[in-house]
Amino acid sequence: MTRLPRTLAVLTALLSVAVATPAAADLDDVLNDGTIEIAVPENFPPFGSLGVEGEHVGYDVDVAKLIAKDLGVDLELVPVTSKQRIPYLETDRVDLVISSMGANPTRAKSIWFSNAYAPFFSGAFAAPDLDVTSPADLGGLKAGVTGGTIEDIELTDMVPDGAQIVRFGDNAATLEAYKSGQVDVLVTGNTVAANLASGNDDIDLETKFIIQESPAFIGVKKGDLDLLRWVNVFILHKKLGGELDDLSRKWLGQKLPDLPTL
Known part of the structure; x- marks a missing residue:
């Protein structure tokens, strides 16, 4: 008789942990929440760094602003170091990582990558x-x-x-x-x-x-398929529309070269 209450207590505890753990923020979640949290470089100019007026500026910051604008949601920038990029995505601290990140087989075991958005x-x-x-x-x-x-x-x-x-x-x-x-x-x-x-x-x-x-790619959490597809359409749209070329000329001093797709 003592085992049943103990088992129920354990199940209840596990359920409460599961409820408290944030779920993957796929596209619908971002739209419903009205805010997108995007990791950008803490100090890696010209992709991202603290500007003279105390706000983060750079290529990646401007891309993050374009994403929030096209989604019609508020933007919360989360400055990160290189080592924080993947852990922040895996633990739902951010919805996307736009932080001059290259794609390689090791990283691809942990997260998904968009098509390339920036030359490096x-x-x-x-x-x-x-x-x-x-x-x-x-x-x-x-x-x-x-x-x-x-x-x-x-x-x-x-x-x-x-x-x-x-x-x-x-x-x-x-x-x-x-x-x-x-x-x-x-x-x-x-x-x-x-x-x-x-x-x-x-x-x-x-x-x-x-x-x-070594071009840069946007990091997306595994499982967020709708968000990944939207990001790839966004990148294509900004290539064709010239916005990414404008950012490349502004921050990198060069026209946007051909970038690879995945």
Whole structure:
């Protein structure tokens, strides 16, 4: 007789936990709630960072605002670090992750990914009037790169005879070398190049060629199929309408390149 009440107590406790645990916020839930919570970079400009007026700004922040506008709901931005992105999605702290996140097989075990919405790549950058379109054009030029980086490793296998790779100890030294004219071409990530150009009115950088692609994808919790489908339609619509191109030019200083779909 003592076992039945104890069993009922356990079942009741389990039921209360299940009720208290938030369910996956699929599209209907977001629309009914009237609010969408989106994770954006805490401090990773130009994708997301704290602006001068105390509000978060950046490419990813603007994409989040467009999503909320098209859904017709309020937006709650949740600044996150890289390590927080997937856990926040898995535990329903956020509905979407828009935080310059690349897709790979390991991450895909935990969450779903949308089609790519933003370019993220390593490349060669220089003034628009410098005639460089591929590694073969670097002959006779000095290319500055931070030693030991993926850009350094990849570029070394690409350049022709006569090209000079000048390696520096850190990104700050590499950027300073380009600013001071020690090198003709800057080899780095597109976000680093965009920050350099935006912070220096006398520097006009153009993407000359891409070394390695690593575009960004929107993270969606497993099971939120309707929300994933809506996000993919949203991305297609903003590509065709030019809004993502506008954001790329605004924040990354380049036109939106072709982006992969999943």
